[in-house]
Amino acid sequence: MLRLEKTKEKQNDILSLFGEVDASNSVILDEAIQEIIASGAKSILIDGQNLEYISSAGLGVFMSYLEDFQEQAISMKICGLTPRVYEVFRILGLDQLIPIYQDRAAAFAD
Amino acid sequence: MVKLPSIHIGKLSLLLSVLVWLALLFVDLVRLFGIINEIESGISDEFTWILEIIFFFTLYGFYSYSIGKNIQSDFLQLLWRAASTGIFASGVALITELFYFSMGDSKLATEPFLKNFFYHVNFALTTIFLISSALLWKHLILYQKNKQVVKQWQAFEFAMLLAMFFVFFNKNNFDYSFLFGMVIILVISIVLSGNLKWIPYLTFKEKWKSLLFLFLILLSTGYLFSRLLVYTQAKNYMVNLTDNLFLMALFGFIFIYAIFSFLVTLFNLPTSSVFEQKLTEAINFQRLSQSIQPEDNEEQVLDILLDSCMSASYSDGAWIEINPEEQNAGINQLRFLDEATKEDLSELIKTQKSATEWASTDRPEMLQPLLIRLEHPRYESILLIPLVINKTAIGRMVLCKEVRDGFNKEMINIISTFVRQACIAVENHRLMNQAIQNERYQEELKIAQRVQKALLPAKLDHPDSFEICAFSNAADEVGGDYYDTYKLDDNRYVLIIGDVSGKGTSAAFHMSQMKGVFHSLIQLNLSPVQFMIWANSALSKCLERNHFITASIFQINIKEQKICHSRAGHIPTLFYKAKEAKSEFLFFDGLGLGILRNKQYENHVQEKTFTYEPEDILVLITDGIVEAKNQKGNQFGFERIRSLVEIHHSKSARQIQNQLIDSLHLFVGGDGMIDDDYSMMVVKFQHSPV
Numbered sequence: 001m002l003r004l005e006k007t008k009e010k011q012n013d014i015l016s017l018f019g020e021v022d023a024s025n026s027v028i029l030d031e032a033i034q035e036i037i038a039s040g041a042k043s044i045l046i047d048g049q050n051l052e053y054i055s056s057a058g059l060g061v062f063m064s065y066l067e068d069f070q071e072q073a074i075s076m077k078i079c080g081l082t083p084r085v086y087e088v089f090r091i092l093g094l095d096q097l098i099p100i101y102q103d104r105a106a107a108f109a110d
Numbered sequence: 111m112v113k114l115p116s117i118h119i120g121k122l123s124l125l126l127s128v129l130v131w132l133a134l135l136f137v138d139l140v141r142l143f144g145i146i147n148e149i150e151s152g153i154s155d156e157f158t159w160i161l162e163i164i165f166f167f168t169l170y171g172f173y174s175y176s177i178g179k180n181i182q183s184d185f186l187q188l189l190w191r192a193a194s195t196g197i198f199a200s201g202v203a204l205i206t207e208l209f210y211f212s213m214g215d216s217k218l219a220t221e222p223f224l225k226n227f228f229y230h231v232n233f234a235l236t237t238i239f240l241i242s243s244a245l246l247w248k249h250l251i252l253y254q255k256n257k258q259v260v261k262q263w264q265a266f267e268f269a270m271l272l273a274m275f276f277v278f279f280n281k282n283n284f285d286y287s288f289l290f291g292m293v294i295i296l297v298i299s300i301v302l303s304g305n306l307k308w309i310p311y312l313t314f315k316e317k318w319k320s321l322l323f324l325f326l327i328l329l330s331t332g333y334l335f336s337r338l339l340v341y342t343q344a345k346n347y348m349v350n351l352t353d354n355l356f357l358m359a360l361f362g363f364i365f366i367y368a369i370f371s372f373l374v375t376l377f378n379l380p381t382s383s384v385f386e387q388k389l390t391e392a393i394n395f396q397r398l399s400q401s402i403q404p405e406d407n408e409e410q411v412l413d414i415l416l417d418s419c420m421s422a423s424y425s426d427g428a429w430i431e432i433n434p435e436e437q438n439a440g441i442n443q444l445r446f447l448d449e450a451t452k453e454d455l456s457e458l459i460k461t462q463k464s465a466t467e468w469a470s471t472d473r474p475e476m477l478q479p480l481l482i483r484l485e486h487p488r489y490e491s492i493l494l495i496p497l498v499i500n501k502t503a504i505g506r507m508v509l510c511k512e513v514r515d516g517f518n519k520e521m522i523n524i525i526s527t528f529v530r531q532a533c534i535a536v537e538n539h540r541l542m543n544q545a546i547q548n549e550r551y552q553e554e555l556k557i558a559q560r561v562q563k564a565l566l567p568a569k570l571d572h573p574d575s576f577e578i579c580a581f582s583n584a585a586d587e588v589g590g591d592y593y594d595t596y597k598l599d600d601n602r603y604v605l606i607i608g609d610v611s612g613k614g615t616s617a618a619f620h621m622s623q624m625k626g627v628f629h630s631l632i633q634l635n636l637s638p639v640q641f642m643i644w645a646n647s648a649l650s651k652c653l654e655r656n657h658f659i660t661a662s663i664f665q666i667n668i669k670e671q672k673i674c675h676s677r678a679g680h681i682p683t684l685f686y687k688a689k690e691a692k693s694e695f696l697f698f699d700g701l702g703l704g705i706l707r708n709k710q711y712e713n714h715v716q717e718k719t720f721t722y723e724p725e726d727i728l729v730l731i732t733d734g735i736v737e738a739k740n741q742k743g744n745q746f747g748f749e750r751i752r753s754l755v756e757i758h759h760s761k762s763a764r765q766i767q768n769q770l771i772d773s774l775h776l777f778v779g780g781d782g783m784i785d786d787d788y789s790m791m792v793v794k795f796q797h798s799p800v
Contacts, residue, residue: 022785023612030656055786056611056658056733063705064656084745092660092679093701096714 001025004032010108013041017051021058030061037065042074045107049080059092066097079107120175127168134161134351135230142226159277162351166237166274173242177249185308186316188250189323192243196330199235203337206232229341233351236334240360243327247367251305259305266298266363273355280355288355295359296366303370314382317375324372331365387422391524394418398531408536409441412497415532416443416507419495422528423521425509427451427489430497432505447510451488455510458484459492468494474503479522483514491516495529499537555587555615562588562618565625571595571603575668575796577763578605581771582789583734589787590617591732592624592661596632601669604632605791607730608661609680611702613787616654623652624659638663638676639717642703646678646715650707658704662730666793673728676717678703681733682748686755688725693752724797727766729755734788735770741779750777763794 002025003018013036021029036044046062062076069076079101081089089095101107141153177191206228213219251263273291280287312320338352378385397414412430420428427447432438444452459465459482468480477496484492489510497505507529511517562584572578572595582591590610597603608624610617627648631641641663649659660680666673675683679702682695701714729751738746751770758769767790778784 023614026656053737055737056609056660057613057656060611060656060658063658063702066705067707091681091697092658093699093705093714096699096701097706 002028004028006032006036009045009104012043012045012108013039014045014047014104016047016049019050020053020055021051021061022053022055023057026055026057026061029058030064033061033065037068037072037074044074044076045104046076046078047080047104048078048085049082049103051081051085054085054088056092059088059094062094062098077101077107077110079104120172120179123168123171123175127165127172130161130165130168131230131234134158134165135227137161138226138230139223142222146222155281156278158351162277162354163274165234166241166356169238169241170245173245177242177245185250185253185312186319186323188246189320189327192239192246193323193326193330195239195242196327196334199232199239200330200333202235203232203334207337230351232334232337232341236338236352237357239330239334240357240364243364244360247364250308250371251302251367253305253308255305259302262298262302266295266302269295269298270356270359273359276355284353291355292359292362295355296362299359299363299366302363303367306371306374309371309375309378310382310385312375312382313386314379317379317382321372321375324368324375327368328365328372331361331368335361335365391418391422394421395528395531398528398535400535408438408539409443411532411535411539412441412443415528416445418528419507419509419525420445422524423493423509423517424511425493425516426512427510428508430505430507431456432497433503436504438504455484455486455489455492455508458486459494459508465494469506474498475501477503479526481515481517481522488512490514493517493522493525495525497529497533499533499540504536558615558618559584559587562621565622566592567594571597572793573600573603573668576666577794577796578791579764579767580789580791581767582787583784584613584618584787585734585783585785586614588615588618589613590621591734591787591789592621592628593730593789593791594625594628596629598632598635598665601667603666603668605664605666605728605730605793606661607680607683607732607789607791608659609732609734609787609789611656611658611660616657617787620653620657620659623649624661627652637717638665638674639715642676642678642700642715643712646703646706646711649704653704658702660702660733664728664730670721671723671795672719672721674717674719676700676715678715679705681731681736683731684727684729684748684751684755685720685722686727686729686759687723688727688759689723691756691759693727693755695748695752722795724795725759726795727755727759727763728791728793729766729770730791730793732787732789734784734786735774735790737786738774738778738784738788740777746774746777763792766794767792 001019002021005016005018007014007016015032015036017029033044065076068074077099078089080103081100086095086100089098089100099107099110101110137153137158141158144150144153210219218224248263252259273295276288276291309317338357342350342353394414394417398411398418416428416430419425428445429447429452430441430443432441447455462482462484465480465482468477471477474496475498477498479496480494482492482494484490489512491511491514493509495507495509496503497507509517509525566580566582570578570580578595580593582589582593584591590613592606592608592610594606595603596606606628608621610620610624627645631644631648634644636644642661645661653659658679661678662675662680662683664673664675664683675696677683677696677698677700679700682697684693685696686693696718698718699714699716701711706714731751735746735751736748740746750773754770754773755766758766761769770790770792774784774788
């Protein structure tokens with residue numbers, strides 16, 4: 001089960017994730033990010049404080065935008081990950097490529 | 111030998127009846143001789159009556175056997191049999207009459223013995239006609255019988271049996287008791303004559319024939335009856351055989367049923383086409399409802415549908431059109447119309463507002479047939495019927511008639527039923543095909559599974575100085591986990607474990623690419639970190655945009671007892687140090703393969719070298735094990751793996767692996783499924799042989 005919520009705060013497009021991202025619903029996540037890009041966002045913050053689990057397919061979604069974002073000068077940050085989910089990002093090495101923050105405040109401050 | 115009796119029943123009863131008749135004739139002639147010569151013959155009337163009754167019985171036996179044997183549901187044949195017997199009996203009676211008429215008052219004409227002989231012949235033939243007809247009527251009456259009709263017939267037969275013996279009671283006098291018996295039997299006959307269910311099943315032509323036959327039967331019955339009355343009035347016959355309640359009642363019965371049948375058939379003539387039509391519809395319905403075989407095509411069903419609907423509505427022209435986006439758009443069924451007329455009519459239909467509204471409905475399953483009037487020189491009424499399959503309109507059927515308002519409610523009802531049935535047949539056909547296709551896909555997947563199993567090494571390269579075993583299980587038919595070994599030289603061995611993101615078929619394809627990359631690069635004698643850099647570069651060109659692969663590679667040098675390890679985003683490997691009786695997960699930075707598809711990848715991957723001792727253990731795993739969840743939603747996690755290995759470190763590699771897998775299954779729960787591919791490779795170093 002995955003629920004998405006799009007909000008805006010301090011010129012950041014915030015995408016909050018609730019539940020689990022796996023192979024069956026990673027497409028939904030992908031579509032949501034595409035919509036945000038299409039709306040002309042320049043700074044995207046993924047709020048993962050309610051994200052319970054992310055599978056490799058879900059990580060693949062984030063990874064697939066890395067080059068695009070670099071080219072289009074769009075910044076993507078992730079914040080509020082639970083230790084378990086953060087561990088998944090860290091093992092894969094995505095924490096070296098995507099800035100990950102403790103919470104929204106830390107993300108905005110940077 | 112066993113069959114003999116059954117063959118002889120008919121012949122036997124026939125022979126018996128002939129003998130009885132001869133006996134009857136003889137007895138009566140002897141009596142007549144006695145009376146004429148004034149000698150008391152001593153033969154009482156009762157003796158004649160008994161012979162007469164036996165004659166009735168034997169005839170009844172013969173005919174019920176012979177009709178029962180040749181029973182066919184051909185009503186015309188039954189009627190013809192009765193009619194021909196009647197004609198024959200009447201013919202003989204007529205010849206007798208003509209004979210006496212031509213004789214005038216000659217001596218021969220008054221000869222009592224000859225007269226009596228002819229009387230007996232006519233009596234026999236009349237009896238044959240009556241009894242055989244009664245039995246033929248029985249078959250007609252009992253056609254589509256129910257319990258009540260069978261009971262009525264049994265009552266009738268019982269009454270006839272009593273009537274046979276009635277002669278002993280009333281001595282062949284025409285009195286009230288005779289009349290009473292007659293009335294009772296006639297009432298039963300009238301009741302029985304209501305059973306005429308066979309008539310509607312005759313076609314128009316057959317009805318005319320049966321009218322003819324019934325007319326002949328009525329005629330013969332009337333004539334034979336009148337002849338008997340003449341005989342009775344003549345009073346020349348010493349014992350009257352024919353003024354018998356049984357025969358009289360049979361006359362009544364045969365006549366009443368024949369007249370009922372005649373009248374009902376006559377009045378059924380005009381409506382017989384309707385009945386024939388309904389019968390055809392029922393047959394068409396049955397043809398439509400027979401499911402099409404998978405190898406047949408849908409056009410055959412539509413073909414039957416169009417013909418059935420046209421005959422049900424007496425249409426003058428019709429066609430079926432399938433929406434262009436449907437798979438069978440090419441179907442072109444056209445009846446009694448040319449393409450040009452069809453185009454004209456289609457254009458005219460388009461001008462009708464109701465038709466365009468009808469066609470653009472968003473709920474085709476609720477669509478009703480639409481009747482429209484057209485200003486066309488020839489076809490004035492049109493009926494549009496949607497063909498709805500699985501809630502989508504695949505097309506429509508158009509029926510045209512030359513008369514205005516040519517379609518009534520009944521026609522539309524039956525057509526709707528036909529269409530529904532045909533659509534169900536087509537839908538079933540499609541489902542069937544789908545099921546067959548699915549089965550083929552399943553087969554393909556099984557092949558893929560077999561091929562993939564072969565991609566994992568059956569035999570793992572290793573020297574005597576370490577034991578190794580591995581295990582892999584896919585969540586679906588195929589999976590994305592990979593492990594392999596390679597012997598660089600006598601002292602150096604390479605182990606690899608990998609995990610493709612996602613699962614199922616796409617992961618399986620990428621897994622096979624990983625195997626190709628491994629076996630190509632490993633021969634270049636690269637260091638683990640170099641291997642990862644080249645693998646990343648190669649896979650960057652192969653992997654789909656949102657796919658990546660994680661891998662851990664170990665180069666084991668058994669001579670130096672050193673391991674060089676590089677990790678590309680893969681789940682850390684557990685390393686158990688026997689000396690310290692402690693284990694740790696080998697974790698350091700390392701980015702998954704295919705995530706950074708450029709030169710920068712080099713900055714995100716590293717290698718570590720460490721030494722090992724005998725009894726040390728390496729446990730390579732994939733994330734399917736760590737992330738396996740139990741019913742409470744807890745993950746199996748790293749710590750369980752670590753403590754299990756620490757507890758069971760003294761066992762062999764195979765035992766440790768089995769222990770881990772068993773614990774994993776126990777953790778997930780009896781019928782719990784692990785929703786991801788999971789694999790494991792266990793290495794245990796040995797004391798070097800002395």
